[in-house]
Amino acid sequence: MAQRKKAKKTGKLYAFGRMLxxxxxxxxxxxxxxxxxxxxxxGPVLLCSNHVAMKDPVMLGIVQKRQxxxxxxxxxxRNGFIGGxxxxxxxxxxxxxTGGTDALEEAYTLLEEDAVVGxxxxxxxxxxxxxxxxKTGAALLCYRTQAxxxxxxxxxxxxxxxxxxxxxVIQFGKPVPAERLQIPDDSSxxxxxxxxxxxxxxxxxxxxxxxxxxxxxxxxxxxxxxA
Numbered sequence: 595m596a597q598r599k600k601a602k603k604t605g606k607l608y609a610f611g612r613m614l615x616x617x618x619x620x621x622x623x624x625x626x627x628x629x630x631x632x633x634x635x636x637g638p639v640l641l642c643s644n645h646v647a648m649k650d651p652v653m654l655g656i657v658q659k660r661q662x663x664x665x666x667x668x669x670x671x672r673n674g675f676i677g678g679x680x681x682x683x684x685x686x687x688x689x690x691x692t693g694g695t696d697a698l699e700e701a702y703t704l705l706e707e708d709a710v711v712g713x714x715x716x717x718x719x720x721x722x723x724x725x726x727x728x729k730t731g732a733a734l735l736c737y738r739t740q741a742x743x744x745x746x747x748x749x750x751x752x753x754x755x756x757x758x759x760x761x762x763v764i765q766f767g768k769p770v771p772a773e774r775l776q777i778p779d780d781s782s783x784x785x786x787x788x789x790x791x792x793x794x795x796x797x798x799x800x801x802x803x804x805x806x807x808x809x810x811x812x813x814x815x816x817x818x819x820x821a
Contacts, residue, residue: 601636602709604661607682616656619649622758627657628806629766635659638705638741639769642732642792644800645714646723646748646755653748653756654712655684657764662712663704665697698735705739715792723754725797733788737777742769745795749803763803767795 619625633639641662643654651664666685671677677687686704688697701711717729736743745767751760775788 600708601660602704602707604659605682605684607679608655608661608684611683612656615652619653619656623653623756624759624761625653625657626761626763626806627765628763628803629768630658632766632768633658633660633710633744634742634769636708638708638739639710640705640732640735640739640741640743641710641712641746642715642743642796643712643746644725644748644796645716645719646750647719649756650714650719650748651712653762653764654746658766660710662710663701664712665701698731701735702739705735705741711735711741715789715796720755723750723752725793725800728789728793730782730785730789732792733775733777733785734780736772736775736788737780737785740772742771743775743792743795744769745792745799747796747799747803749800749807751807753804761807763806765799765803765806767799770795 633641639660641654643650651662655662661684663684663686665688666680668687670680670685671687686697686700704711713732713735715728715732716726717731718726720726732743735741747763747765747767748756749763749765750756751762756762770792775791777784777788
């Protein structure tokens with residue numbers, strides 16, 4: 595899929611919600627953002643992140659400019675009002691027992707419309723903050739759409755789970771073009787290999803973020819001693 599010089603527009607409700615929630619999340623979770631400029635301002639993007647908390651979609655949404663679209667379980671859309679609200683906020687449903695094929699089709703459409711699609715590559719939340727084995731959905735989306743992958747890692751101050759009034763780093767890596775992942779076909783073996791490559795990028799970001807948090811703590815301690 596050739597990248598076009600445009601980006602899917604951000605919805606007004608999403609923009610309002612992002613502004614409102616940033617007033618709470620940025621100071622309470624003491625969020626530090628690194629590499630924000632690595633998210634392309636136009637064209638389709640696969641934003642591939644680790645998953646440490648239910649609030650992850652909110653935190654990723656408030657720290658960069660573009661609207662992020664996510665899969666969410668179908669049960670949340672059964673109420674017409676709530677379902678409509680979730681869709682306006684960028685969520686789209688995935689049905690259990692379908693292998694996620696319906697949600698993938700919607701993701702393909704969104705990427706064709708030059709949107710940013712967020713994928714939690716581990717498939718479920720980590721209970722410890724440590725990285726988990728990646729799923730193959732992001733690699734399949736990349737193979738089918740040729741959208742670049744932007745790896746991102748959410749790292750808490752102690753390397754575990756984000757907590758109020760403790761620092762959290764959100765670090766975006768440089769875009770990984772589909773060609774670099776070298777996915778010749780959509781066989782399970784090739785998708786697993788590409789998924790491990792993406793996870794390796796996220797793991798490298800985690801190490802950098804932990805070093806950043808450690809050096810920041812050391813600098814703060816040195817300042818206090820001098821005072």
